[in-house]
Amino acid sequence: MLLAAVVLGLLWQALALLVSRPILPGPGEVLATFAVEIFGELGLHALVSLWRVLASIALSVALAVPAGLILGQSVRLNRLLSPLLYLLLPIPKVVLVPILLLFFGIGDLPKILIIFLILFFQILVLVRDQAAGLRPELIDSVRSLGAGRRALFRFVYLPASLPAILTALRQSIGTAVAVLYVAELFATQRGLGYYIFLHGSTLFDYPKMYAGVVAMSLLGLALYFAVDGIHHRVCRWQVVSYEAG
Amino acid sequence: MIELERLTFGYSTDAPIFEDFSWSVDAGEAWSVLGPSGCGKTTLLYLLAGLRRPQAGSLHVDGQPLDRPRPRTGLILQDYGLMPWATVRENVALGLRVRGFYGPDGRHAPPDEVVGQLRERVDPWLERMGLLSVRDHYPGQTSGGQRQRAAIARTLTLNPDLLLMDEPFASLDAPTREDLQDLTLQLRAERDLTLILVTHTIEEAAFLGQRILVLGRPPTRRALIVDNPKAGTVEYRQSDGYASMCRELRERLGALV
Numbered sequence: 353m354l355l356a357a358v359v360l361g362l363l364w365q366a367l368a369l370l371v372s373r374p375i376l377p378g379p380g381e382v383l384a385t386f387a388v389e390i391f392g393e394l395g396l397h398a399l400v401s402l403w404r405v406l407a408s409i410a411l412s413v414a415l416a417v418p419a420g421l422i423l424g425q426s427v428r429l430n431r432l433l434s435p436l437l438y439l440l441l442p443i444p445k446v447v448l449v450p451i452l453l454l455f456f457g458i459g460d461l462p463k464i465l466i467i468f469l470i471l472f473f474q475i476l477v478l479v480r481d482q483a484a485g486l487r488p489e490l491i492d493s494v495r496s497l498g499a500g501r502r503a504l505f506r507f508v509y510l511p512a513s514l515p516a517i518l519t520a521l522r523q524s525i526g527t528a529v530a531v532l533y534v535a536e537l538f539a540t541q542r543g544l545g546y547y548i549f550l551h552g553s554t555l556f557d558y559p560k561m562y563a564g565v566v567a568m569s570l571l572g573l574a575l576y577f578a579v580d581g582i583h584h585r586v587c588r589w590q591v592v593s594y595e596a597g
Numbered sequence: 598m599i600e601l602e603r604l605t606f607g608y609s610t611d612a613p614i615f616e617d618f619s620w621s622v623d624a625g626e627a628w629s630v631l632g633p634s635g636c637g638k639t640t641l642l643y644l645l646a647g648l649r650r651p652q653a654g655s656l657h658v659d660g661q662p663l664d665r666p667r668p669r670t671g672l673i674l675q676d677y678g679l680m681p682w683a684t685v686r687e688n689v690a691l692g693l694r695v696r697g698f699y700g701p702d703g704r705h706a707p708p709d710e711v712v713g714q715l716r717e718r719v720d721p722w723l724e725r726m727g728l729l730s731v732r733d734h735y736p737g738q739t740s741g742g743q744r745q746r747a748a749i750a751r752t753l754t755l756n757p758d759l760l761l762m763d764e765p766f767a768s769l770d771a772p773t774r775e776d777l778q779d780l781t782l783q784l785r786a787e788r789d790l791t792l793i794l795v796t797h798t799i800e801e802a803a804f805l806g807q808r809i810l811v812l813g814r815p816p817t818r819r820a821l822i823v824d825n826p827k828a829g830t831v832e833y834r835q836s837d838g839y840a841s842m843c844r845e846l847r848e849r850l851g852a853l854v
Contacts (some may be wrong), residue, residue, distance in 0.1 A: 487677040489674045489675070489676065489677040489678060490677050490678060490679075490680065492643070492646075492648050492672070492674065493672060493673075493674050493677075493678035493748070494680075494691065494695075495648060495666055496646050496647075496648065496666050496670070496671070496672035497666075497691060497692040497695050497751070497752075497755065498666060498668055498692065498695050498696060498699070498705040498706055498755075499695045499705070500699070500704075500705055502698075503695045503698050503699065503705070506698065507680075507691060507694065507695065507698075508680065511680070511682050511683070512680075512682065514682075515682075587682070588735075589681060589682045589683070589684075589735040589737065590682075592734075592735055592737075592738060
């Protein structure tokens with residue numbers, strides 16, 4: 353992985369030498385700018401973006417997991433709502449950005465909501481399928497141990513849906529950061545999207561613009577690695593069972 | 598121990614599986630329930646476990662009408678009873694954790710239950726069932742026999758007085774199956790359990806059931822009972838009585854279906 357990073361850096365450097373114009377500074381210059389800026393202005397913008405993503409994750413998990421568990425358990429409710437989900441799921445949520453901005457104006461809320469919409473449906477569908485896929489024999493045998501609704505939720509449904517939550521997050525975190533970038537281009541003066549746009553199109557400070565691009569990439573990368581790491585720790589049974597199988 | 602009086606149950610009202618069905622089981626008895634698939638034997642077990650409710654008639658266990666799973670009844674199913682995301686030890690501890698979760702409320706757990714240290718109650722069972730070496734494995738990493746041993750351990754940690762088993766050994770290979778059948782006999786004697794074991798295998802019914810309930814095509818209205826008093830020891834499998842019991846059961850089943 354380190355080697356891959358070095359190769360990418362060298363390719364970038366070669367391209368920069370080839371183009372040899374200010375719109376493509378070399379990695380050395382960009383990283384130097386990044387190292388300085390991340391402790392200043394860029395760091396603040398990065399924190400704002402990070403907060404928006406984390407708040408969206410928290411919100412979507414908090415709402416999608418219970419909804420998914422309920423749908424997964426109730427065949428009738430699922431039959432009623434699944435056409436609706438079927439229509440809503442493929443909508444590219446990014447086109448809703450202007451609408452959310454109209455309704456919720458400037459500030460963090462519309463940005464958090466747009467990421468929330470992306471994550472919510474992914475988590476909802478995966479948790480629903482996971483809960484529906486639980487074998488009735490398992491539920492019955494745990495009920496026979498004395499478990500009522502609350503204990504079933506605590507000991508069966510919740511641990512069973514964890515892999516689904518983490519898989520959904522892993523699949524959609526990249527999209528979420530991409531859409532955050534688009535959302536931060538409008539009606540805000542904070543966030544990495546704004547930072548990149550400002551330095552690229554208004555101030556023409558290309559090293560800073562590239563530092564912003566690097567920061568946004570690192571944000572996506574770090575979130576992906578975090579989710580992946582948690583998945584490996586929490587869902588060790590899938591890893592070892594997979595290796596054994 | 599168990600009293601069924603004029604019980605009626607079916608998944609749809611026009612096709613009852615049991616109709617006006619009466620049956621009783623005394624404490625300490627070992628029963629096999631034998632019948633072809635679709636005869637309603639699993640349904641009967643689910644009724645006894647409190648997981649299904651009769652549409653008419655009454656069902657009493659230990660003198661109490663049964664309207665929910667009873668804390669002192671253990672249920673063991675053919676497969677899929679273990680949680681794939683939990684280790685063998687965590688699975689065995691599940692029943693005790695559920696009890697700790699509710700406290701001794703008399704509904705989910707016996708009113709006099711003190712759960713105490715999980716490890717002290719779980720580890721002896723892991724050892725007794727030969728599961729110590731796989732205690733930190735996940736069910737997917739263990740054999741079918743080990744999974745069934747874990748399911749049995751999980752139930753017995755709760756000190757049941759009634760053990761219900763639904764085709765518990767059907768998916769195991771023959772040596773493992775006989776091994777676990779022997780173990781079931783030992784545990785029943787040790788723990789003074791009332792046992793009801795549902796099976797479609799004539800040999801298993803004859804080996805484990807001192808009394809055998811034979812079910813035919815539904816709806817079942819009358820209980821056909823075959824007494825098999827010599828069953829209950831490991832040696833019985835080698836005896837002539839066992840062989841002739843198997844023959845008798847085969848004829849009875851043939852006459853029913």
